[in-house]
Amino acid sequence: MKAIRLLFLLLTFGCSAVETDTSAEDQTPGIASTEAEAYTSARAKSRFLWREQVYDAELQDSVSTIMIDQALAGRLTHAERAALGYVVTFIGSECDWDGKANEEFSNLKCKALTALNLGYQCSDQHLGFLQNWFRNDQEVLGRLASCPRIPFTASSQQTFDEVYLTVQNDTIKVWFSASGVNLPMNAAWEWTEENVFLIQQDALKLVRVDKSEVVRSELGLGEEL
DSSP states (O other), rough: HHHHHHHHGGGGOOOOOOOOOOOOOOOOOOOOOHHHHHHHHHHHHEEEEEEEEEETTTEEEEEEEEEEEEEHHHHHHHHHHHHHHHHHHSBBBSSSSSSSSSTTOOOEEOHHHHHHOOOOOTTTTHHHHHHHTTTTOOHHHHHTTTTOOOOOOOOOOEEEEEEEEETTTTTTEEEEEEHHHHHHHHEEEEEEEEEEEEEETEEEEEEEEOOOOOOOEEEOOOOOO
16 A cells, blocks of 8 residues: 555656736725736636645655645535536546445546535546536537546556636636656656636536646656556
């Protein structure tokens, strides 16, 4: 188990890109309209997921651990849950089998999906909810049809460093930074991405994906593993 946890730590070896909200707490009277719009945008941005160093008694060291704003998760609208749920479907959030993996591999529990009350990864509860909200978006439905089941112990995987949610009128934006490793290939990578969704009555459509350049590097593990 100790070796498995050490493998997981490799996912957070690099520095991730961070967006910083430097807006003031209260709007200054007489502020220009363009500045007011920027201020409103900054105020609308909420941090859903991030990482903190948490002490692990077994390893006798601090471990980079995913944290989630449970209060925020509890007050999300269904549309916001769907937008976040779509994004977290394809990148790991400390996913692990609930007990032993069953024969159908249908009991993979991920932190982000659990916080969104969407059940196990790729379950009927998870995919059914998303398929309903994205029923008019064939490209999204196609991606959901290939829902991945990758536990945090896999030798090749990706995981989140941060996830932010921004809501303005009928637009939902999910920005994140993530990193990945492929142990057999001795490779690592990291990038940032923003998915923009449009609310269409009781449905969602993914209208834009802005992805940064993927920064690649070697793990430099040598013969250590």
